[in-house]
Amino acid sequence: MKLRILSLVMVCMLAVMAFAGCAQTPAGDTTPAPADDATQAPADDATQAPADDATQAPSGETIKIGGLAPLTGEVSVYGIATNNGIQMAVEEINANGGINGKQIDYIYYDEKGDSVEAVNAYNKLVQNDQVIALVGDVTSVPTLAVAQIAAEDGIPMITATGTSADITAVGENIFRACFTDPFQGEIMASYAFNKLDAKTAAILYNVADDYSVGLTESFEETAAELGLEIVAKESYTGGDVDFRSQLTKISAANPDVLFIPVYYEDAALIVAQKAEIGITATMLGADGWDGVLGSVDAANTDALEGAYFCNHYSPESEDEDLQAFIAKYKETYDADPNAFAALGYDAMYMLAEAITNAGSEDAQAIVDAMAALEFDGITGHIVFDENRNPIKPAAINTITGGEYKFVETYEK
Amino acid sequence: MSFLLQVINGLQVGSIYALVALGYNMVYGIVQLINFAHGDIIMVGAYGAYVVLVLCGLPVWVAVLASIALCVIAGVGIEKVAYSRLRNHNAPRISLLITAIGVSIFLQNLFQLIFGSAGIPFPSMFQVAPINLGGLNISFVTILTIVVTVLLMIALQLLVGKTKIGKAMRAVSEDADAAKLMGINTNSTVAFTFGLGSGLAAVGSVLYSNAYPMITPFMGSMLGLKAFVAAVLGGIGSIPGAMLGGFIMGIVESLTKGYISTQLADAVVFGILIVVLLVKPSGLLGRNATEKV
Numbered sequence: 001m002k003l004r005i006l007s008l009v010m011v012c013m014l015a016v017m018a019f020a021g022c023a024q025t026p027a028g029d030t031t032p033a034p035a036d037d038a039t040q041a042p043a044d045d046a047t048q049a050p051a052d053d054a055t056q057a058p059s060g061e062t063i064k065i066g067g068l069a070p071l072t073g074e075v076s077v078y079g080i081a082t083n084n085g086i087q088m089a090v091e092e093i094n095a096n097g098g099i100n101g102k103q104i105d106y107i108y109y110d111e112k113g114d115s116v117e118a119v120n121a122y123n124k125l126v127q128n129d130q131v132i133a134l135v136g137d138v139t140s141v142p143t144l145a146v147a148q149i150a151a152e153d154g155i156p157m158i159t160a161t162g163t164s165a166d167i168t169a170v171g172e173n174i175f176r177a178c179f180t181d182p183f184q185g186e187i188m189a190s191y192a193f194n195k196l197d198a199k200t201a202a203i204l205y206n207v208a209d210d211y212s213v214g215l216t217e218s219f220e221e222t223a224a225e226l227g228l229e230i231v232a233k234e235s236y237t238g239g240d241v242d243f244r245s246q247l248t249k250i251s252a253a254n255p256d257v258l259f260i261p262v263y264y265e266d267a268a269l270i271v272a273q274k275a276e277i278g279i280t281a282t283m284l285g286a287d288g289w290d291g292v293l294g295s296v297d298a299a300n301t302d303a304l305e306g307a308y309f310c311n312h313y314s315p316e317s318e319d320e321d322l323q324a325f326i327a328k329y330k331e332t333y334d335a336d337p338n339a340f341a342a343l344g345y346d347a348m349y350m351l352a353e354a355i356t357n358a359g360s361e362d363a364q365a366i367v368d369a370m371a372a373l374e375f376d377g378i379t380g381h382i383v384f385d386e387n388r389n390p391i392k393p394a395a396i397n398t399i400t401g402g403e404y405k406f407v408e409t410y411e412k
Numbered sequence: 413m414s415f416l417l418q419v420i421n422g423l424q425v426g427s428i429y430a431l432v433a434l435g436y437n438m439v440y441g442i443v444q445l446i447n448f449a450h451g452d453i454i455m456v457g458a459y460g461a462y463v464v465l466v467l468c469g470l471p472v473w474v475a476v477l478a479s480i481a482l483c484v485i486a487g488v489g490i491e492k493v494a495y496s497r498l499r500n501h502n503a504p505r506i507s508l509l510i511t512a513i514g515v516s517i518f519l520q521n522l523f524q525l526i527f528g529s530a531g532i533p534f535p536s537m538f539q540v541a542p543i544n545l546g547g548l549n550i551s552f553v554t555i556l557t558i559v560v561t562v563l564l565m566i567a568l569q570l571l572v573g574k575t576k577i578g579k580a581m582r583a584v585s586e587d588a589d590a591a592k593l594m595g596i597n598t599n600s601t602v603a604f605t606f607g608l609g610s611g612l613a614a615v616g617s618v619l620y621s622n623a624y625p626m627i628t629p630f631m632g633s634m635l636g637l638k639a640f641v642a643a644v645l646g647g648i649g650s651i652p653g654a655m656l657g658g659f660i661m662g663i664v665e666s667l668t669k670g671y672i673s674t675q676l677a678d679a680v681v682f683g684i685l686i687v688v689l690l691v692k693p694s695g696l697l698g699r700n701a702t703e704k705v
Contacts, residue, residue, distance in 0.1 A: 073529050074628075207675055235674045239634055241624040244421040245669035252414045265531045265626060272625050276542060276551035297533040297625055 063099050063361065065090075065351065066125035067108030068118055068136030068146065074265060075113040077291045078340045079138045082160050083108060084333050085344030086135055088325075089352070099355050106348075107131060111142055118142035122149060132361050133157070135347050138340070139263075140164035140181070140211045147174045156354075156366040160347035161312075161340050163287065164210050168388040173367045175388045177347040177379070178312050181211055184286040185218030185261065187310050187394045191410055192257045192284060193226045196308070202232035202255035202281065204246055204270060206262050209238060215261035215286055231255050243270050247277045255281045263288040268295035275303035285309035290338045293402065301402040312339040313379040314395040314406035322378040339379070346377035417548060418670040419663055424554045424623065426662020427561035431616035432639030433646065433654035434568065435487075435609030441585045441649035442605045443499060445508045449490055449515035451636015453610045457483040457617030458627045459523060462534060472537045480614040487610025488603050490515055496599065516633070523629040534625040537618070557619045564612060565655050571608075572651060581605055585649070638681075645685050647698025656696055660684070 067086055070079035090106045098104060107129050111118035118137050125131045133156040137143040143162030150157040151171025158175040159167060165180045192198040201223060206212040216233070223230055232253040234246035247270075250258060258274070258281040260267055267289055274283070285292070289309040296304060315326055315336070325345060329337040350373060355361065358369035375382045380392040396407040432454060439447045460482035465475040494511050540552035572578040580601045583591040592598050620635065621627055638661065646657025661681055668677040688696060 074531070076530055237675060237678075241626070241631075242421075242425055242665075244424070245418055245666045246674060248414060248417045248421060249670055268531075268533065269624055269626050272536075273623075276553070278542060278549045295531060295533055295626065297535045299536050299539065300533070300625065 061102050062105040063102045063355065064105045064107060064129060064131045065348075066122075066129065066131035066134045066136070067106055068111050068121055068125070068134070068142070069108060069138045070113035070142075071110035073112040073114070075139050075263060077264070077294070077338075078161065079110070079113070081338050081340040082138045082344035084329070085337065085341035085346075086160070086348045088329060088332060088341075089345045089348035093349070093352050099352050100359065104352070106135075108136075111137060113139055113142065115142045115145040118146050119149060122146045126153060126155060131155075132363065133351055133355070133366060135160065135344070135351055137162060140167065140214075141209070143167050144170070144210065147171065150174060154363050154367075156351070156363055156370060158347050158351050158370070160343040161287075164214055166210070172371075172388075173363070175350075175370050175384060177343045177350060177377075177382070177390060178287070179392060179394065180389055181214030181286075182218035183389075184310055184394065185215040185220075186222045187396075187410060188215075188259060188261075188284050188286060188308075189219045189222035189226065189228060191308070191310070191396060192259075192282075193223070193228045195410075196257060196282060198228060198256035198282070200229045200231045200253075200255045201257045201259055202234070202250045202253055203230065203259045203261075204234045204236070204243065204250065205260070206266060207235040207237055209262070211263075211288065212261050216259075219259055219261070241269055243273050244277065247274055247279060250281075251277050251279045257282045257284050259284045261286050261288065264290070264292040264295050267292050268300075271296065271303040271307075272300050275300070283307035287311050287339060290340065293399065293404065298402070301399075304399045305401075307399050308407070309397055309399075310394040310410070311397050312395065313342050314397060314409075315404075316406040317395075319378065325378050342379050346375075346379050346382070349377060350375050350382070414670070417550075418666050420548070420550060420554060420558075421670075422663035422666030423659060424557050424662070425665060426642075426659040427557045428616050428620050428623070428635070428658075429639045429642040429661050430655045430658025431561055431564065431612050431619070432635060433643040433658050434565075434651065435613045436640050436643040437646075437649055437651060437654040438581075438605050438609045440643070442581060442602055443495070443508075443588075444505065445495065445499075445512065446640070447606075447609075448509070448512040448636070448640075449494075449519060450609065450613060451632035451634075451639065452516050452519040453483050453487055453613045453632070454617040454620065454635060455523060455627070455629060455632035456486050456519060457614035458534065458621045458631065459527060460614075461618055461621065462532060462627060465537070466535060475537070476615075476618055479618055480611050483610040483614035483617070484607040487606040487613075491603055491606040496602075499602075500599075516636075520629050520633070527629065529629060531626040531628045534621040534627050536625060537622055553619070553622045557623065560615065560619065561655075564615065565651070568608075568612070569651055577601070577604060641682065641685055644695055645688055647695030649699060650695070650697045653695055653697035660696075 069083040070076050090104050094103050109121035111121045135158055137146050137159060138161050140162050143159045144164055144167050147167050147170045151174060154173055156173050158177060160177045162176055163178055163181045165182050168174045168176055192201060203216055205216040220230060232250045234249055236243060260270055260283060267285060286309055290311055326337055329341060353375060354369040354373050355366055358365040371384055382390040382392055385391050393409045393411045396410050398405050398407050435450045439445055457479045461475045461479040464470050464478040494515050495508060498508050538552055542549045542551045572581060580596045583596055584598050584601045588598050642657035642661045643654050646653030664684060665677050665681055668680045
């Protein structure tokens with residue numbers, strides 16, 4: 001009798017284990033069927049990802065290109081926009097005959113803004129899906145983690161929006177479509193000094209984030225060169241929501257400008273508290289601020305009034321391709337494109353053009369073609385410097401009356 | 413001047429820690445359970461207020477009441493569904509603890525599923541200009557938070573000390589079996605305690621969301637952890653202890669950020685916790701637990 005009960009228990013446990021195994025498959029998306037998986041991956045609010053993009057590909061030869069983006073989680077706004085931009089580019093390229101007559105099969109995974117998830121997803125792209133090149137990742141920290149392995153594997157990789165200076169330094173095969181953190185810090189310090197007549201500046205940054213630290217360092221360096229005095233430099237760590245202590249100190253130093261090089265969700269919390277403390281300094285931000293208006297309640301948009309931030313492009317530019325992109329993006333996704341979407345779009349086109357120029361799918365040939373690429377995209381004319389960073393000007397934007405306004409393009 | 417402002421900043425954060433710590437303390441006092449889902453009750457309250465205020469467009473007082481009601485229902489519901497059976501069958505305490513962690517993860521994922529994981533901006537409920545007190549600019553929310561917390565603390569102390577249900581709570585916390593023999597309905601007393609703690613957490617969540625106007629499904633976990641530390645620091649099981657612990661944590665955090673280093677703030681707070689526990693293991697105002705043999 002006892003034995004029978006025991007065996008029954010064992011059977012139950014086995015059944016449970018089998019089910020547990022099943023349940024993990026969709027969650028950890030380990031299925032090798034990339035097309036379905038990929039279109040299911042974004043949460044339903046994320047995109048109206050064209051479900052037929054994979055089925056459009058002819059059954060013959062395709063070029064598999066991998067993608068990584070945070071489609072859920074804290075930085076999902078960036079990931080979704082970037083991925084949408086990439087998908088739009090893929091669709092257009094495929095509609096125009098693909099690359100050297102082959103259709104692009106774009107396989108992407110959600111990495112949730114997490115380095116570990118990003119590396120796992122990368123391994124899956126390379127080992128299971130056998131992609132020949134990678135467009136991604138989106139935010140700096142996971143991008144750096146992925147770049148380190150991609151450099152070992154020699155897979156051509158272009159990040160649309162990873163701005164940390166270190167990313168392209170890890171290997172000859174790593175490129176980016178956006179400008180770097182140091183560049184943005186330099187631009188903002190120089191802009192504050194030359195255009196906003198600032199004499200003193202304060203910085204509030206996230207010490208746990210490479211992006212924020214990188215911008216802070218370059219801002220400080222340029223400020224020192226120019227003679228812009230840093231009167232307060234305060235930091236916080238990831239996950240903090242209370243900035244009153246730091247802001248109280250900054251308020252006491254009474255700076256002309258306050259540089260806040262952080263992502264939009266933190267920026268939204270900081271500006272709300274800044275308004276309460278009563279700091280009147282002009283706020284400066286960087287490309288992480290793109291989307292900040294969406295994270296601030298309508299009643300709090302006053303707190304953002306008069307802030308300046310640099311970005312990769314301005315939607316008000318008169319470039320025809322850019323306007324066509326904006327119109328098409330709005331039509332497809334029912335949302336205004338941001339810089340991330342534009343960069344994702346450009347990054348995919350750059351990679352496609354490099355593969356076309358290379359005339360082969362050999363990794364080294366693609367890397368060489370990338371390095372020699374001269375590209376006119378919607379985010380400007382791009383050539384790569386010796387560190388595989390694009391050379392292009394920054395667009396300065398401001399926020400007035402609860403809207404983004406383009407001020408000018410600015411080169412240091 | 414700046415020092416005073418930092419202390420006031422600390423009092424505000426500390427008030428919220430204290431309100432949340434109370435929930436931990438009362439529940440621990442009565443069933444010796446560290447209710448890890450308590451932090452997530454705050455998140456539930458914040459989303460509740462958001463839905464009523466923004467999605468339904470109802471006035472502020474309705475949102476506050478709805479938030480409190482929702483949290484009380486959630487708190488009592490969690491007790492009935494997840495803990496009550498375990499308690500009544502004298503399950504080992506570790507099972508209760510693991511269940512609490514499970515409930516916490518369940519709530520976080522449920523809300524992530526419903527509202528998405530991206531932060532939602534929370535509207536400011538009280539549009540009042542900062543108040544100038546002798547040259548100090550203090551925001552209305554800050555003053556409201558501190559005043560409301562102190563008033564609630566006094567009311568709670570009276571409730572526990574002077575009313576019949578308060579007496580029942582104390583009796584159950586002293587010895588649940590003996591209380592049962594004296595004709596006290598322990599189950600309803602425990603449910604009341606959970607409801608009361610959750611209601612206080614709802615008030616905390618409304619104040620918190622006004623001070624930091626962004627709500628996410630994970631907002632409760634770090635806040636809950638800090639409040640739990642405040643509860644242990646002040647003395648787990650003691651109501652004035654929760655308040656003292658919360659205020660100490662908030663002020664220490666704020667002063668460390670203001671005068672020593674922002675990166676060290678958490679280290680200093682947890683360092684103080686370790687020192688206090690070494691010197692006085694039951695916390696600052698905690699009862700000395702005597703094991704009955």
